[in-house]
Amino acid sequence: MVKIVRLFEDNMNEVEEKTIKELGFCAEVLVRPSTTEEEVIENAKDADVIIAVYEPLTKKVLESLPNLKMVMYRSIGFNSIDLDFANEIKLPVGHCSQYCTQEVADWVLGSILMHNRRLYDFNNSVKIDKKWDCELFPSMRRLAEQKVGLIGFGSIPRLVTKRLAAFGADVLAYDPFVSDEDFEKLGVKKASLEEIFEKCDYISSHLPLNESTEKLIDKKLFSLVKEEAVFINSSRGGVVNEDDLYDALKEGKLSYAILDVLSTEQPDVYNNKLINLDKVFITPHIAFYSQDAFKQGAVDTINNIYKYFKGDYTKAELVNLKHIN
Ligand SMILES: NC(=O)C1=CN([C@@H]2O[C@H](COP(=O)(O)OP(=O)(O)OC[C@H]3O[C@@H](n4cnc5c(N)ncnc54)[C@H](O)[C@@H]3O)[C@@H](O)[C@H]2O)C=CC1
Numbered sequence: 001m002v003k004i005v006r007l008f009e010d011n012m013n014e015v016e017e018k019t020i021k022e023l024g025f026c027a028e029v030l031v032r033p034s035t036t037e038e039e040v041i042e043n044a045k046d047a048d049v050i051i052a053v054y055e056p057l058t059k060k061v062l063e064s065l066p067n068l069k070m071v072m073y074r075s076i077g078f079n080s081i082d083l084d085f086a087n088e089i090k091l092p093v094g095h096c097s098q099y100c101t102q103e104v105a106d107w108v109l110g111s112i113l114m115h116n117r118r119l120y121d122f123n124n125s126v127k128i129d130k131k132w133d134c135e136l137f138p139s140m141r142r143l144a145e146q147k148v149g150l151i152g153f154g155s156i157p158r159l160v161t162k163r164l165a166a167f168g169a170d171v172l173a174y175d176p177f178v179s180d181e182d183f184e185k186l187g188v189k190k191a192s193l194e195e196i197f198e199k200c201d202y203i204s205s206h207l208p209l210n211e212s213t214e215k216l217i218d219k220k221l222f223s224l225v226k227e228e229a230v231f232i233n234s235s236r237g238g239v240v241n242e243d244d245l246y247d248a249l250k251e252g253k254l255s256y257a258i259l260d261v262l263s264t265e266q267p268d269v270y271n272n273k274l275i276n277l278d279k280v281f282i283t284p285h286i287a288f289y290s291q292d293a294f295k296q297g298a299v300d301t302i303n304n305i306y307k308y309f310k311g312d313y314t315k316a317e318l319v320n321l322k323h324i325n
């Protein structure tokens, strides 16, 4: 019997049980919510597998769980684990790479369209300011005449690109790990980070959070933008220097920011300075969410664990496959 410990609560118990049954997988899922290192160590001490999303899987935690055979993220991001240490001890780490890509791409498109057509502001001007004024934003421009810059060119921004094709906007992308052929296939112009900040009207971050991307987006880049540029972030708050983003907005270098993520997952909504800035539109890390995605995440998680235990390593969506052999 494979003992799987899920470190957070949700309403997916039945979905997991059904998936396990359908696969004929000899496994059980125990739900043990844990937020601190100590809680994870205590709650996962008898686990073969941990299912995680944000819980701290630090070197100290992993060293304290010598019997752990696998970590599976029920998310695309896996930035809460010390991946170098997991590689060192050859601990397989998996994630669910596709379960919510459509939802996040839709969120990004929704953000661009909402801003481009000023839907939120016009609604507010009518309902809050009691104005019926169609000339509030004379600088509005057609999306087909604008440039969208994507930072990172993985699964989500590729779906954003496909959606944008219908609107005729020019798409530029930066990702040093992607082949020229992949950019060309989707009609995207390969660009440097600086070029994106200099040229684009909408700049959308799709960077995973890791050592190479932490606070990568900072005042040097914000100093290059056009005044009307809008910064969008649905990836992780930690890829942006938030003080620099705040200053860029305050000083009018950047016109607007649309965010789904902040560097802290539970921000102080009363006092967080980005949340409380007029030029920031924010949602509470929900870009991934639909009932369908949520369910698919639970099913994909169990499937991936099953594939690994069945010996189908290459199909288990391991992010460190090359380090565990
Ligand atoms: N807001 C939300 O609800 C959600 C947020 N996310 C976040 O979105 C991120 C992106 O998702 P996907 O596109 O599916 O990821 P992905 O794993 O398909 O692609 C990541 C891309 O980033 C590139 N990359 C890595 N380091 C880089 C660097 N230093 N500079 C430029 N590019 C770099 C890689 O080459 C890869 O192409 C996830 O890592 C996750 O943190 C994902 C799902 C939901």
Ligand SMILES: O=C(O)C(=O)[C@H](O)COP(=O)(O)O
Residues within 6 Å of the ligand: 053, 054, 074, 075, 076, 077, 078, 100, 285, 288
């Ligand atoms: O997949 C990711 O990466 C995400 O950001 C999550 O899906 C969001 O995580 P939860 O809000 O479900 O904990």
